[in-house]
Amino acid sequence: xxxxxxxxxxxxxxxxxxxxxxxxxxxxxxxxxxxxxxxxxxxxxxxxxxxxxxxxxxxxxx
Amino acid sequence: xxxxxxxxxxxxxxxxxxxxxxxxxxxxxxxxxxxxxxxxxxxxxxxxxxxxxxxxxxxxxxxxxxxxxxxxxxxxxxxxxxxxxxxxxxxxxxxxxxxxxxxxxxxxxxxxxxxxxxxxxxxxxxxxxxxxxxxxxxxxxxxxxxxxxxxxxxxxxxxxxxxxxxxxxxxxxxxxxxxxxxxxxxxxxxxxxxxxxxxxxxxxxxxxxxxxxxxxxxxxxxxxxxxxxxxxxxxxxxxxxxxxxxxxxxxxxxxxxxxxxxxxxxxxxxxxxxxxxxxxxxxxxxxxxxxxxxxxxxxxxxxxxxxxxxxxxxxxxxxxxxxxxxxxxxxxxxxxxxxxxxxxxxxxxxxxxxxxxxxxxxxxxxxxxxxxxxxxxxxxxxxxxxxxxxxxxxxxxxxxxxxxxxxxxxxxxxxxxxxxxxxxxxxxxxxxxxxxxxxxxxxxxxxxxxxxxx
Numbered sequence: 001x002x003x004x005x006x007x008x009x010x011x012x013x014x015x016x017x018x019x020x021x022x023x024x025x026x027x028x029x030x031x032x033x034x035x036x037x038x039x040x041x042x043x044x045x046x047x048x049x050x051x052x053x054x055x056x057x058x059x060x061x062x
Numbered sequence: 063x064x065x066x067x068x069x070x071x072x073x074x075x076x077x078x079x080x081x082x083x084x085x086x087x088x089x090x091x092x093x094x095x096x097x098x099x100x101x102x103x104x105x106x107x108x109x110x111x112x113x114x115x116x117x118x119x120x121x122x123x124x125x126x127x128x129x130x131x132x133x134x135x136x137x138x139x140x141x142x143x144x145x146x147x148x149x150x151x152x153x154x155x156x157x158x159x160x161x162x163x164x165x166x167x168x169x170x171x172x173x174x175x176x177x178x179x180x181x182x183x184x185x186x187x188x189x190x191x192x193x194x195x196x197x198x199x200x201x202x203x204x205x206x207x208x209x210x211x212x213x214x215x216x217x218x219x220x221x222x223x224x225x226x227x228x229x230x231x232x233x234x235x236x237x238x239x240x241x242x243x244x245x246x247x248x249x250x251x252x253x254x255x256x257x258x259x260x261x262x263x264x265x266x267x268x269x270x271x272x273x274x275x276x277x278x279x280x281x282x283x284x285x286x287x288x289x290x291x292x293x294x295x296x297x298x299x300x301x302x303x304x305x306x307x308x309x310x311x312x313x314x315x316x317x318x319x320x321x322x323x324x325x326x327x328x329x330x331x332x333x334x335x336x337x338x339x340x341x342x343x344x345x346x347x348x349x350x351x352x353x354x355x356x357x358x359x360x361x362x363x364x365x366x367x368x369x370x371x372x373x374x375x376x377x378x379x380x381x382x383x384x385x386x387x388x389x390x391x392x393x394x395x396x397x398x399x400x401x402x403x404x405x406x407x408x409x410x411x412x413x414x415x416x417x418x419x420x421x422x423x424x425x426x427x428x429x430x431x432x433x434x435x436x437x438x439x440x441x442x443x444x445x446x447x448x449x450x451x452x453x454x455x456x457x458x459x460x461x462x463x464x465x466x467x468x469x470x471x472x473x474x475x476x477x478x479x480x481x482x483x484x485x486x487x488x489x490x491x492x493x494x495x496x497x498x499x500x501x502x503x504x505x506x507x508x509x510x511x512x513x514x515x516x
Contacts, residue, residue, distance in 0.1 A: 009084070041188065042188060045191075045192040046192060048189050049193060052193070052196070052346070052375055053082050053196075057084050057088060060092060060096055
């Protein structure tokens with residue numbers, strides 16, 4: 001992997017982590033509003049797939 | 063954009079051939095480390111949340127932190143369908159104490175067909191369901207599906223998982239999906255024609271059945287529909303060279319195989335390079351091959367054994383070291399597609415519970431299929447019935463002769479017997495039936511019947 005590719009992947013990873021943080025915060029604010037809670041949970045399920053695709057492999061040390 | 067301009071669009075877009083190059087081309091050493099880490103993670107998850115797994119591991123004296131190396135994985139107790147059924151006897155209904163999430167988090171129900179006993183009920187959370195369709199996205203993308211495809215899915219959308227996740231994966235890739243649910247075969251073929259569909263998914267039996275319907279009942283050549291790719295699942299036919307050839311000739315396009323299971327997930331796929339087998343998605347699954355007699359793990363290519371499989375990321379009902387009874391072997395070559403995911407040679411060769419001793423010889427039904435489908439004089443349908451005649455095992459093979467070939471019947475039967483003996487080392491009684499008289503199947507065909515077991 002070139003340095004540029006690695007930098008791009010690290011940037012992607014940071015965005016994914018940010019998505020998780022944002023969606024979890026949204027979920028915490030959603031009490032009593034099912035339309036937000038359920039849709040935030042769906043977002044988190046998609047974030048999980050992004051983590052499987054990107055964050056898991058990047059978590060391995062070279 | 064016209065959906066037929068796909069090659070031009072691909073060239074313009076310089077698309078990657080991989081759904082996820084990060085995982086699909088990962089160096090093998092790194093892939094193994096990823097597998098070990100993910101294996102540890104799913105064992106910890108199951109141990110902490112599933113009473114079934116905690117009990118199983120405690121009885122074996124195993125704690126999650128005992129797993130440090132690949133060799134330690136072998137110490138983890140296996141599960142099989144009987145154990146899953148046993149768990150179903152306990153609460154929560156209907157999944158049993160294997161469940162690793164609160165019941166209210168389950169959003170999808172599916173079940174196995176129950177052909178080998180009581181059905182196994184499968185629970186999935188929405189995150190699991192996203193994972194299922196992601197597994198299928200790897201499959202379809204590797205088989206050339208793109209947003210330019212209009213995909214027809216001719217199956218009865220119901221409690222069996224079949225092509226459900228294929229449907230969602232095709233949507234995820236950006237394909238236009240046409241659900242061909244409650245239609246009969248003629249209506250499905252006509253709908254594909256009407257909408258100029260470019261791809262479809264079905265069992266090999268149904269792929270052949272649809273082609274026969276187009277030709278014999280609707281009066282047109284299925285090759286004229288312009289189908290560009292077909293994905294098969296549910297039966298091993300698309301990895302049996304003679305059956306694959308029949309399907310590809312009938313439709314005039316490549317036919318790709320995929321193997322998956324309700325309790326496991328969509329764990330393998332053939333790519334457009336058609337390497338003579340299936341890539342295992344080794345980023346999402348751990349496949350181990352176990353010697354049928356000694357239980358030893360087989361690492362070398364070419365030696366067949368039973369698959370023991372782990373799904374790393376399935377959370378509601380974890381699948382850890384599941385004895386699938388599928389017979390597979392590692393290929394001795396890498397695929398030219400560049401994926402580092404290993405290939406199993408010839409796909410799923412058979413099932414440990416189908417491979418049976420007849421007259422003292424091990425017989426795999428797929429071997430019979432390979433011979434029968436090599437005879438163009440025979441239709442796509444056949445049946446094998448193993449029974450006892452007195453004390454002796456008897457194999458009856460029922461085949462159908464295509465119309466107008468009756469004069470060749472005797473010569474054909476002799477050739478068929480000879481080929482079967484060469485391939486399987488066994489003698490057969492052959493019954494030749496008139497064309498169109500053997501049972502037709504829409505989903506999984508049950509062509510092999512062993513009456514000795516009753």
